[in-house]
Amino acid sequence: MTDPNPKIAFRNVSKSFGEGDKSFVALRDLTLDIADGEIVTVVGPSGCGKSTAMNIVAGLTGVTSGECLVNGKAVNGPGPDRGVIFQQYALFPWLTVIKNVEFGLKLQGMGREQRRERALHYLDLVGLKDFAEAYPKTLSGGMKQRCAIARAYAVNPSVLLMDEPFGALDALTRVKLQDQLLDTWSKDKRTVMFITHDVDEAVYIAHRVIVLAARPGRLQEIINVDLPFPRNEEIRLSPEFTEIRNNVWRAVYDRSQQAA
Numbered sequence: 606m607t608d609p610n611p612k613i614a615f616r617n618v619s620k621s622f623g624e625g626d627k628s629f630v631a632l633r634d635l636t637l638d639i640a641d642g643e644i645v646t647v648v649g650p651s652g653c654g655k656s657t658a659m660n661i662v663a664g665l666t667g668v669t670s671g672e673c674l675v676n677g678k679a680v681n682g683p684g685p686d687r688g689v690i691f692q693q694y695a696l697f698p699w700l701t702v703i704k705n706v707e708f709g710l711k712l713q714g715m716g717r718e719q720r721r722e723r724a725l726h727y728l729d730l731v732g733l734k735d736f737a738e739a740y741p742k743t744l745s746g747g748m749k750q751r752c753a754i755a756r757a758y759a760v761n762p763s764v765l766l767m768d769e770p771f772g773a774l775d776a777l778t779r780v781k782l783q784d785q786l787l788d789t790w791s792k793d794k795r796t797v798m799f800i801t802h803d804v805d806e807a808v809y810i811a812h813r814v815i816v817l818a819a820r821p822g823r824l825q826e827i828i829n830v831d832l833p834f835p836r837n838e839e840i841r842l843s844p845e846f847t848e849i850r851n852n853v854w855r856a857v858y859d860r861s862q863q864a865a
């Protein structure tokens with residue numbers, strides 16, 4: 606069934622970089638709907654256009670042809686309705702944790718008191734309230750990433766775009782942040798587009814896994830994750846999880862083996 610009001614819609618989106626002989630197709634003819642409140646993960650071999658697709662939704666990269674819509678409107682630049690979280694935390698080192706979280710709110714013109722209250726709320730949500738006055742350099746990688754997440758959440762975007770956000774973290778921290786993301790999602794049901802190289806992560810947090818293929822970057826397969834929410838360790842260890850995980854693995858790696 607097609608969703609009449611997708612939150613994010615790619616309509617025959619293609620993206621090339623460079624001109625003439627040097628032109629390179631990063632993404633070819635991508636058509637995909639992401640529903641309001643849906644979590645999709647995007648996987649695929651290196652260079653298949655995952656970040657390009659996300660940057661198009663974020664408004665950081667334009668399309669060469671086709672159209673990308675958010676809330677039914679063509680994307681023509683970044684906006685506060687879309688929060689972006691990258692693998693590198695991109696915190697301002699000269700600002701404290703709370704000032705980092707307040708930054709986007711200040712840009713929006715929010716008053717000092719309200720800003721502080723909102724920032725503390727989101728720091729609490731990610732378990733960093735006690736570190737509000739610390740500077741980023743004193744935090745672990747996981748804490749920095751939680752700060753970046755609080756900062757993205759604070760501006761209240763209806764779409765979260767996450768490009769390998771947990772990629773640089775150890776396995777245990779990663780699992781904790783996956784659970785925290787799902788916990789927060791269960792309260793606010795934001796739409797999430799999440800890029801990862803980790804197939805377990807892709808299945809654990811998603812409603813659907815989007816598999817892209819490379820050269821040129823294109824849609825390979827969409828795999829539904831028919832597992833109940835809330836997700837937990839029991840689900841992660843279930844045969845159903847393993848089966849879906851194996852399907853995703855095959856879709857990604859069989860194809861990239863053939864291409865190699």
Ligand SMILES: Nc1ncnc2c1ncn2[C@@H]1O[C@H](COP(=O)(O)OP(=O)(O)OP(=O)(O)O)[C@@H](O)[C@H]1O
Binds near residue numbers: 622623651654822
């Ligand atoms: N600004 C750019 N100029 C030229 N080529 C680019 C640019 N951005 C991306 N590309 C190329 O487009 C292709 C897709 O890149 P993209 O970063 O979207 O892939 P990816 O699937 O996210 O890769 P990875 O998993 O390695 O991060 C790559 O071959 C890349 O070299």
